[in-house]
Amino acid sequence: MDPFVAVGLASSIVAFLDFGFKIVKAARAIQDSTSGATSQDEDLTFLSEKIKGLAIDLQPATPGSQMTPDEVRLGELAKTCTRLSDDLLKLIGKLQPANPASKRQVFRTALRAVRTKGEKEDLEKRLDQCRQQLHLQLSHMSRSETQSRLDQVTNTGKCQQGELTSLIRNVEILQQGVTVTSLGPGVLDQLSSLLRSTTKALDKTLQCRVMDALDFETMNDRFQGIEAAHEKTFNWLLGSSKDNGGLPFDRTLDEEQEKARADFVTWLTEGHGIFHITGKPGSGKSTLMKYLCLHPQTRSFLETWAQPKQLITANFFFWKPGSPLQKSMNGLMRAILHCLLQQAPDLVSSCLPAQWDAARARSASITLSDSDVQDAFDRLVTNPAVYQDHKFVFFIDGLDEFEGNHDMMVKRLLNWASASSANLKICVSSREWLVFQQRLAHCPSIRLHDLTSRDIRQLITATLEANEEFQELSKAEDPKPLIDALDRRSDGVFLWVTMVLRMTEQALLAEDRLRDLLAKINTTPVELESLYEQLFNSVLHEAHPIDQQFALKILKMISFVSDMNMKSESLLKVFKFSTLPPLPELGLLECLFLDDFDKNPRFAFSLPWDHDFDPDLESRRRRCRKQIYAHCKGLVHVGRIEDWRGGFEPVILTHRSISEFLRRRDIQSEIALRLPEFNVPDYRRQAYLA
16 A cells, blocks of 8 residues: 555544544434434534545555555554444434424434434444544554655655645645544544654655756756865865864964955854955866865854854856856856755745645646746845844855856845845855956955965975876975976966976876976966967877877867857847757767777767677776876866766866867867868767767
8 A cells, every 4th residue: 555545544534533423423412402403404414425425535545465464454444434434324314304394204303313322322432443443553654664655755855746646635634633522632642743744745745846946957067067175275264373173284374364264254253245255267266165165164154153043055156168057147046046945945835935836736847937036036035034043145156157247246146145134145256357346345355366375385295296206206306496386387376287287297207307397387378378378289289190189179079069058048049948958068988989980980880789889998988088188288177977967977178268268269260170070960979879
C-alpha cells in the first residue's frame, strides 16, 4: 500500500468513526425525547448521506498481498468499519419516520427508537473497539514506512503528482479529524502528530515546486567555475596579526592590509549599506568573493551583526560570456530569491502567493515571468514583517559583467540596501569603472590590487617550490631574483602572475637557465592585453604547425560558442522569444577527436557500432588535457570535474578579458586565415556522435 494511501485510509477511518458516534448520539437523543421528537430528522438525513460517502473512502486500493502486516491490519479495520456502516444506516432507517408529517408515523418511530436501545449499545461498543484499534494502528504508523516516506518527502520536497494529491487531501481530512471530540485524547494526540508530519511534507513539496520555477540551469556555474583561493591567500582580510580570530598566520600585516581588514570586519559586524571591492582585471576579485562566501569566519562576523535574528546570505556572480540570465537583473533576482527562500522556506507562500496557489492546485507547471520575479523580490526586501526574524546579506560579484544600464543597476542595489538599512546589506565587486566609482563613492571599499602583493609572492613561492625542476635549479643558483621579478612585475594582478608562472614552468621543463628565465619574465608585457598578444603570437610563430593548429581550433571552438550565444540573445530581443537554449560549453571529451576529424571529416559515421571507439578513453583525456595546457599558452584551461554539473570538464578561457581579446577583428582574421577549412558545427556534430 502506498504510504500516503495508508494515511488517507486512516484519515477516512477517523472521519467515519466520528460520524458513527454522532449517529449513536442522535439515536439516543430520539430515544430520550418524550415526544418522539423529529428535530433530529434533518441531522439523521445528513449523517446518512455522509456515512455512505465515508464508507466508499474505506476501500483500500491495494490488494492485501502487497501490504505490510500493519497495512493489512489497517485494511481489516477499514473493512470492519465498512460493515459497521451498513448497520449504522439500518439504525438510521429505523429512526426516521416514513412521513414526518404523520403523527402516527412519528409515534411508531419513537417506539422503534425505544426498542433499539440494545442495538445502539452494541453499535457504540463496536465503534469503541474500532477506536481502540485505530489508536493502536496510528501508534504503529508513527514508526512505519508511512512515517519514513513522510520524512523523506520532508527532507527532499520531491513526490509524485498522485502523492501530492493524496497529501493535500489527507491534510484537509486530518485538520477536521483533530477537532473531533468523540475519539479521545490519545487518538487526537496521534492525529495531531500525523497532521504535523503530513503538513510538513506537503509544505516542503509545495515550496520545492515553487522554487523549481525560480531555478535556472546555469545559476551557479560561474561561482563553481572559479578556482578556490590558494591556501592562506586572502586570509589577512578576515584575521589580524594581533587577533587571528582562529585563523593561522605566518606573517604580520602591513599598514594598508590592517586598515582594509579593520574596515571590512567592521562592516561585517556592525556596518550597513554596500561594501565595494574594486580592482584591476585579473586582480582576484571573483576569487576573493568566492572565498568570502565560503569562509566560516565571514558568517561568524555576520552572525554578530544579525543576532538575535536569523542570518540569511545569498550570492550571485555575473558572467558576461554566459547565458542571458547570468548577466541580467532578472537572473540576479531569481538567484538571490532562490538562495533566500531555500534558507527561509516559510517565506515562499507570502513571497510568491500566486505560484503557491498554483502549486497547491496541482498545476502541471508553474511559471514565473520577469515581472513576477521583480514583484516577488520587491515584496520580500521591502516587507517589514520579513525583517522581524531575518537579516539578509548579498554577495554580488562582477558588476561590470552585467549587460544593461550599469547606472540604473547600481541605483537599484542602493535602493535595496536603503529599504531596510538595519536588516539588509550588500557586498559587491567590480572593475574600476567610472560609474561604480561615482555611485559607490560614499561606500566603504578596498582596492584589491593595492593589497595583494604579499599574497602574490606567497603564490609564486608556493608554486615554484612545488616544482621539481625549480628545486633542482635552486641547488645551483639563488632563486630569489626570479621570485622578485615575478612579484615586482605582477603589479597586484593574480591573472598575470598565474599565466606567467605557467610559462615559467614550461621553460623550467626545457631546462632554461636562471638568466634566461629572468630575461623572459622581464620582457613579458605587464598589461594583460599586451600579454595576450604575446601569448597568441607565440602560438602563431613559435609553435610547431601541428601544435598551432590544435591551439587555434580550441580557441575557434570556444569563440564560436560564445558568438553563437550572443547572436541567440539578439534573436531573443528582436523576435521576443521567451527562451532560446544556449549552445553547450566546449567540453574536454569533445576535444578528443580533432586528429580523427583531420583525417576524415565524417569519421564518426565510419566507426564500428558494436564496440568502443577507443578502449583507453582516459588516456585520450589525459593527453588532450596536457595538450591544451602546453599548446594554448595559458589562454585556456580545463575546469575541474568536481566544480561542474554531472562530472563535466569544461574547456574555458582563463579569464573573461581573453574573450574580449579574441573578438578583435585582427585576431579573428588570423584564426580564419590559418583554419580555412575547419568547420566548427560539423566537427561538434561528429564529436557528439563519436
